[in-house]
Amino acid sequence: MALPRIDTLLLDLGNVLVFHDNALLVRNLAERAAADPAPLTEALRGELSVMINEGALSPNAIREEVCRLLGGVNIPMPEFFELWSSHFTLNEAVFPRIDQLAESKRVKLVLVSNTNALHWEWLLPRVPVLRHFTACVVSHEVHAAKPRPEIFHEALFQARTPPTRAAFFDDIPEYVAAASALGIHGRVFTTAEHFDVQLRELGFIP
Ligand SMILES: [Mg+2]
Incomplete structure (x- = not known):
C-alpha cells in the first residue's frame, strides 16, 4: 500500500529560518550592563528558558528578570527589545526553497517554534517567508514548548492534518x-543543501 502523501511541513524557526547565537546575546547584554555574564548564562540554560518559552513571563517580566541577573541594571524596554534580539541572523539560503514550496501550492507550511513574545515581535516583520505559513504555532502563545506533545498536537490541529501526512524539521x-513519537515524519535540519535532499526524499519536491 502506498504511503499517504505528505503534504504538511512543520518547520522550526531557530537555526532553521534564522540563526541565533546565544553566546553573543549574553555578551551583548552583559556588555551593556557592564556585568558578569555568568548568572544570565546559567539561568538561560535552565528553568528560566522554559518559563520564557512557555509564556509564563510577560515581556516586561522577561526584561526585569534579565536585568536582575545582570546585577540590577535598568535597561529600558525599547533598548532591551533590540538587545534581546541582537543575536539573530537570517538563514537566507533556505528562503528560495520555502518560496518555491509555497508557490507550488501543494504544501501546507506551519511554524512550530520555541520562542517568546519579544523575539516573535522582532522576527515576524524581518523573516519574509513567514507570510507563506498557514499557521505559526509559537510556544509562548500555546503555553507549551517542544519537546512537549501539546505543541505538536496544536500544530497538527491548525494544519488539519494527521501526523502521518506531516513532516517536521528541527x-x-x-x-x-x-x-516522530507522535507519528510525524521527523527530520533533523542541518543545512539548506541537506534540506533539499530531505525534501526530495519525503516527496515534497521532484
Ligand atoms: Mg531550532
Missing part, C-alpha cells in the same frame, strides 16, 4: 524524536 534531535 535542528534539535530531541525535538525531532518527540515529533
Whole structure:
C-alpha cells in the first residue's frame, strides 16, 4: 500500500529560518550592563528558558528578570527589545526553497517554534517567508514548548492534518524524536543543501 502523501511541513524557526547565537546575546547584554555574564548564562540554560518559552513571563517580566541577573541594571524596554534580539541572523539560503514550496501550492507550511513574545515581535516583520505559513504555532502563545506533545498536537490541529501526512524539521534531535513519537515524519535540519535532499526524499519536491 502506498504511503499517504505528505503534504504538511512543520518547520522550526531557530537555526532553521534564522540563526541565533546565544553566546553573543549574553555578551551583548552583559556588555551593556557592564556585568558578569555568568548568572544570565546559567539561568538561560535552565528553568528560566522554559518559563520564557512557555509564556509564563510577560515581556516586561522577561526584561526585569534579565536585568536582575545582570546585577540590577535598568535597561529600558525599547533598548532591551533590540538587545534581546541582537543575536539573530537570517538563514537566507533556505528562503528560495520555502518560496518555491509555497508557490507550488501543494504544501501546507506551519511554524512550530520555541520562542517568546519579544523575539516573535522582532522576527515576524524581518523573516519574509513567514507570510507563506498557514499557521505559526509559537510556544509562548500555546503555553507549551517542544519537546512537549501539546505543541505538536496544536500544530497538527491548525494544519488539519494527521501526523502521518506531516513532516517536521528541527535542528534539535530531541525535538525531532518527540515529533516522530507522535507519528510525524521527523527530520533533523542541518543545512539548506541537506534540506533539499530531505525534501526530495519525503516527496515534497521532484
Ligand atoms: Mg531550532
